[in-house]
Amino acid sequence: MSYVDEVLAKVKEKNANEPEFLQAVEEVLNSLRPVIAVNEEKYKKLALLERLCEPERQIKFRVPWIDDNGQVQVNTGYRVQFNSAIGPYKGGIRLHPSVYIGIIKFLGFEQIFKNSLTGLAIGGGKGGSDFDPKGKSDNEIMNFCQSFMTELCRHIGANTDVPAGDIGTGGREIGYMYGQYKRIRNLYEGVLTGKGLSFGGSLARTEATGYGLLYLTNEMLKSNGIDIAGKTICVSGAGNVAIYAIQKAQQMGAKVVTCSDSTGWIYDEEGIDVALLKEIKEVKRARLDAYAAARPSAVYHDKKAEGSNVWDVPCAVALPCATQNELGIDDAKKLVGNGVLAVAEGANMPTTLEATEYFQEKGVLFAPGKAANAGGVACSALEMSQNSERMIWSFEKVDKSLESIMINIFHNIDAAAEKYGFKGNYVVGANIAGFEKVADAMLAQGVV
Numbered sequence: 001m002s003y004v005d006e007v008l009a010k011v012k013e014k015n016a017n018e019p020e021f022l023q024a025v026e027e028v029l030n031s032l033r034p035v036i037a038v039n040e041e042k043y044k045k046l047a048l049l050e051r052l053c054e055p056e057r058q059i060k061f062r063v064p065w066i067d068d069n070g071q072v073q074v075n076t077g078y079r080v081q082f083n084s085a086i087g088p089y090k091g092g093i094r095l096h097p098s099v100y101i102g103i104i105k106f107l108g109f110e111q112i113f114k115n116s117l118t119g120l121a122i123g124g125g126k127g128g129s130d131f132d133p134k135g136k137s138d139n140e141i142m143n144f145c146q147s148f149m150t151e152l153c154r155h156i157g158a159n160t161d162v163p164a165g166d167i168g169t170g171g172r173e174i175g176y177m178y179g180q181y182k183r184i185r186n187l188y189e190g191v192l193t194g195k196g197l198s199f200g201g202s203l204a205r206t207e208a209t210g211y212g213l214l215y216l217t218n219e220m221l222k223s224n225g226i227d228i229a230g231k232t233i234c235v236s237g238a239g240n241v242a243i244y245a246i247q248k249a250q251q252m253g254a255k256v257v258t259c260s261d262s263t264g265w266i267y268d269e270e271g272i273d274v275a276l277l278k279e280i281k282e283v284k285r286a287r288l289d290a291y292a293a294a295r296p297s298a299v300y301h302d303k304k305a306e307g308s309n310v311w312d313v314p315c316a317v318a319l320p321c322a323t324q325n326e327l328g329i330d331d332a333k334k335l336v337g338n339g340v341l342a343v344a345e346g347a348n349m350p351t352t353l354e355a356t357e358y359f360q361e362k363g364v365l366f367a368p369g370k371a372a373n374a375g376g377v378a379c380s381a382l383e384m385s386q387n388s389e390r391m392i393w394s395f396e397k398v399d400k401s402l403e404s405i406m407i408n409i410f411h412n413i414d415a416a417a418e419k420y421g422f423k424g425n426y427v428v429g430a431n432i433a434g435f436e437k438v439a440d441a442m443l444a445q446g447v448v
Contacts, residue, residue, distance in 0.1 A: 003040050004029050007049040018102030020324060020349075024109050025053055027353055031428040032435055034420040046447065048439060055108065057081040060101065061151045063129055065143040067136075076100075077148050079127035079155055079163075082108035085441035088159055089125030090115055090377060092166030095173065099128045106324070107166075107348055111377070113434030114370040117409050120381040125161055127152070133168050145176035153181045158189040158387070164380045165194040167239070167323065171206075175199075190387025193380035197392075202383035204398040205376075210244025210346065211399065212375015213319060215406035217344040218252060220367055220426070221317075223414065226341060228317070229253030235272075236260045236310045237321035238281050238288060241346045241373065245319055247274045258310040260322060261288050263303060265310050270297040314338035321346030329354040336362045345369035360425060371409050371430040378405045 001009075011025050029036075029049065036043060043049060059079040067073055078101060081089045091111040094103070104126050112124030131144050156163060165174055174194045181191055195201035204211070218228050231254045235242050238261045246256045255271045261281075266272070266288050273295055280291045292300035301308050311318065311331040318340055320327045324347065332355035335343070342365035345351060349369055351359075359366045379402055386393055410426075416436075417429030 002033070002037075003044045003049065004033050004036050007053065010050065011053050015102070015105070018105060020106035021102045021109065023353060024106045024349060027349075027356075027427070028109070028113065028431050028435070029053075031431040034422075035432050035435065043439075046443065048442060051442065052083070052112075052438070053109070055080045055082045055105065056084060057155075058101070058105075059152075059155055063131065063144065063148050063151070065140070065147045067140050067143075075129050075131040075144070077127070077129045077151060078104045079152060079161070080104045080108040080125060081155070081161055082124040082126070083112045083438060083442075084123040085438050085445060086116060087121035087123045088157075089161035090122035090164070090380065091124060091126040092128075092164045093169045093173075093177075094126070094128035094166040095131050095133050095168030096128070097130050097132045099130045103324075104128055110348055110370050112438060113431060114374045115377055115381075116434040116437045117371055117412065117430060118374050118378040118381060118405055119408065120378065120405075122162075122377065122381050122384075125163075126166075127163055128166065128169075131168075133173065138172070141173060142176045145173050146180040149177045149180040150184065152177075153184050156181075156191055157187075158191050158384070162190065162380070162384060163192055164377070170194075170240075171196055171201075190384050193383045195383070200383070200387050202379060202386055202398055203393065203395040204402065205379050205383060206240055207244040207247070207399075208379030208402055209241045209373050209376035210246070210321070211248045212378065212402055212406045213241065213245045213321070213344060213346045213372050214248040214252060215375070215403045216367060216372050216410050217317065217319070217342065219407050219410040220344070220365055221342060223410070224365055231255070231316040231341075232257060232314070233317045233319060234258045234310050234313050234315040235319045235321055235346075236265070236326060236350070237323075237347065238277065239321070241376075242319075242321040243274065243277055243281065245321055245346055246272050246277070249319075250274065254317070257315070258313055259288065260303075260310050263287050264289060265301050265303065265308075266291055266298050267301065267310075267313055268295060268298040311335055316341045318343045319346050320350035322350060323347055324349045325352050327351045327355055329358060331355065332358045335359075336364060340364055343367070344372040346373050348373065356427065360427070365424075366426060367410075368427045368430050370434060371413050371426065374409055375402055375406055378402060
């Protein structure tokens with residue numbers, strides 16, 4: 001049995017009830033086989049893969065808070081500090097009822113390689129809670145965030161662990177958390193990213209993940225002789241990533257015809273109206289049926305009633321920007337049947353392993369999330385730099401830096417794939433390029 005197979009067996013036995021984490025580990029380790037084979041004896045003796053797959057620290061804590069009726073509610077909070085070989089832990093805080101330790105470990109593990117790919121000095125971590133901000137008042141969200149940070153503040157810091165936003169954690173939640181951190185620790189430092197511009201936030205941070213997705217996607221298409229201008233694109237999701245991916249795609253001359261939320265999805269034959277979408281989702285915090293009601297060219301589809309999704313629509317490029325495992329094998333077959341040329345992941349692992357393999361078998365260009373959606377964490381690291389300098393960069397400077405980072409990521413994963421005989425396999429390339437930097441740092445720092 002190879003070293004990779006030995007480690008996979010151990011990880012599966014130890015984490016049997018965490019399918020998302022196992023999926024991430026299996027995808028990464030399988031693609032690392034050619035690299036591991038060259039150094040198998042050395043890596044095995046030093047248990048490099050076992051250390052890579054085991055978080056440095058897992059924190060689980062109680063989060064009591066008081067709702068508007070005076071009733072005490074209790075949620076569970078998590079922070080997984082996965083790997084600090086190349087820098088302080090960096091990764092978002094997810095607030096969603098689906099959150100449990102397996103989700104946080106999957107996200108933290110992916111973050112190791114994503115952060116490495118940016119070329120910046122940030123390690124991998126992730127956090128969150130099973131708290132659901134939907135339907136809660138501002139006061140209830142503040143009460144939760146303050147309670148959450150009362151415990152989390154013990155474990156984070158500008159040079160230790162720098163959390164950011166994720167699903168359910170936007171500027172409002174980051175603001176409440178930062179205020180509580182500052183109150184307890186008496187420190188005004190860059191400990192959270194995604195902050196408001198008036199207290200250390202970065203211009204272009206809101207746009208970063210969506211913009212970065214398109215910078216990498218465009219570079220991937222160009223490198224394969226395809227012009228994004230004039231192409232039809234399907235996007236899932238209607239949060240920050242989706243909105244700004246749509247905006248940047250249209251700036252590049254593409255036509256985006258879909259978006260979705262948890263209840264349904266929109267097909268707009270004239271192209272998504274970004275200004276209207278922002279008004280519906282960012283200002284009114286409403287569902288997408290409100291978009292259709294205001295836009296004659298748009299048709300709203302109820303997911304539960306119809307069982308349909310955005311991947312039913314023919315497109316040249318598909319950008320899944322909603323949540324993990326949203327694009328399955330049946331969706332992949334529909335997309336391929338409709339002539340899709342490229343898929344790039346705006347969300348974290350939104351494509352199942354089976355679907356990913358199918359795209360690759362059919363010659364579809366596929367950019368994995370750890371590369372394609374690294375723009376958010378890259379911009380977060382740029383925010384950390386600005387905080388350290390006590391400076392605010394212009395939007396143009398941040399955006400230019402982001403574009404350069406994303407273009408470099410594509411060429412690095414492309415080169416890594418070709419080096420090991422997997423030309424055009426950007427999944428393998430991303431995992432290898434991200435792994436090599438982390439592995440070198442871990443080996444240099446000894447058995448820790």
